[in-house]
Amino acid sequence: MKDRSYSVSELSRYLSGLFSEDYLLRNLTVSGEISNLKYHSSGNIFFTLKDSASQLSAVLFAGDRAGLRFRLEDGMKVLCSGRVSVYEKGGSYQLYVKSVRSDGLGELYLLYEELKRKLAEMGFFDPAYKRALPRYARRIGIVTAKTGAAVRDIIQIARRRNPYAELWLYPAKVQGEGAAESISEGIETLDRLGLDVLIVGRGGGSIEDLWAFNEERVAEAIFHADTPIISAVGHETDTTIADYVADRRAPTPSAAAELAVFELSSFYEDLKQRESTFLSLMREKLLKERQSAERREYRLRSLSPETKLLRLRQRLMGAEEELRKRMKERIRGERTRLQAYRGLSGWMEKRLSGERQRLELLTERLDAASPGRRLAGGWSFLSEEGGRRIRSVSDIRPGSLLVNQIADGKIISRVERVEGREIPEKDDSAPGQHGEGEGFSADGP
Known part of the structure; x- marks a missing residue:
């Protein structure tokens, strides 16, 4: 005959029935220490009762908390009264607590x-x-x-x-x-x-x-x-x-x-690391000190009279060299200017020669147009006795003294009669005729 099999739920219900039928498990008191305490938002309290060898899950529902006179804490020793039953969903048994009292040992907490x-x-x-521990x-x-x-x-x-x-x-x-x-x-x-x-x-x-x-x-x-x-x-x-x-x-x-x-091995490693760091720092320090000493030595040398004299000599040599350079450049520039001047001199001579020829031409033209040349050609210059130049017959009045300048002298005469377009009366017997030039009259043929 084949053995019958049971589902997990059936087995859990069976065990729950066994727990319910047991008189001791329906009403008992368990002592232990609280741990894994949790106050749920629903009001239920979940915790574990333990001793040195075992532990038991427990729950105190919100409806049974009315008689609880103190707050539960992890580590408390308590006496929990209630019943033990199977929690079918989880497949485990637990203590359903109805009341909690402080155990004698719980007073220690x-x-x-x-x-x-x-x-x-x-x-x-x-x-x-708090004091630090020595390393x-x-x-x-x-x-x-x-x-x-x-x-x-x-x-x-x-x-x-x-x-x-x-x-x-x-x-x-x-x-x-x-x-x-x-x-x-x-x-x-x-x-x-x-x-x-x-x-x-x-x-x-x-x-x-x-x-x-x-x-x-x-x-x-x-x-x-x-x-x-x-x-x-x-x-x-x-x-x-x-x-x-x-x-x-x-x-x-x-x-x-x-x-x-x-740890001694770590101590030795730390010593090696510290030694390496120390040597590195010392080398760096010595290098800095050496560089600092060299800078100080350089400053001392730069401040010594010998160094100052050497620097002045160098500056003097540099100044002399600069002066020679500038003099050479100046001479070179002056030579260039002199060459330019020489070229300019030839150009000026050429220009002067052309201007001289032009001046001679102008002189000839001026000489040809000069009053002296015209006077020598038979012209005369007519003016009043006071020197005012006669430009028109309207400038002359009968009885006026006139000066007639010719090439070799002056002829002074008195005006008897004036003839011209402005004056209707004209005396044909008046000696001399005026030319058309400015104050000149023609005495020639």
Whole structure:
């Protein structure tokens, strides 16, 4: 006979029925620590209850929150009452919470929050008080249990990174009664030794396991220590008051060893790099100083009397050379001008010869047209006795004395009668006839 198969939904419903029929699962109280807390916008609260070995999904619906008197926080120890059933859609079981009460151990979380607020107000967490870790720590103090994984991890990593690092262990009690006093005493003891850095911590655990690192006395010891302190308490998700007060928090003791102990090989590489950088800077510095010295030497030489005299001599030689050059150019220019003048002289002689011939022609023409030549040709110049030239018969009145200039002398006569177009009366017997020229009269044939 073939076995019957069931769908996933059928199996989920069957399991849900089994959970519902179980009287214990219908009404029970579960204690645990809250984690993965989420307040949903619908009003529902989802979280996980866990202990050191297991975890359980839980939900508190909005309708059941009326009796909740405090706000849930991750890390709280609580007592949750409700029923366990199967969440068919997800195929998992979870606790449907009806009420939540603070567990006895959950009070530790409230004390934790109260101390955290108090120390924050006192400035214990202020970054201004955080000290920088030394880059090359040689002497490292460790406050933790003398046995356990934490100290073994720290020693192993320290030896691997730098076998020459000195490790000073204070074997403190890290859990239970008297643990806070032991831890604070260890911090104070190693702090007085003048070490480079301290590692304070332990391995992981529950909030009650780590509670010694949430004590005010431990926080005060860390805050007042002169030595930089690395807190390495629990695992990465665990956070204690010591983590907030310390100068640096490491997620694990192993990580704290990585922070505290410098790696020797990297140190050697860094030394080589620094040496190379130093030599490069020194060479650059020496080159600059040499150039500066050469410039100063050059300035000193340039300011010396010998250099000034040499410079003056050079300037004088340059001036002499410039003078010779200019004189040569001047002489060359004067020669060119002289040659031009010589050519101009020939041209001027030629021009003067032509002008001289022209002058002779003009002189001849002028001489031919001169009054003396005309007088010599039988013409005469007629004027009044006072010298006024006679141009027309209208300038003459009967009885006037006239001067008739001829080539070899003057003839002075008195006018008896004037004839002309302007004067109707004309005396034909009047001696002499005037010429047509300006004041000239013709005496010739």
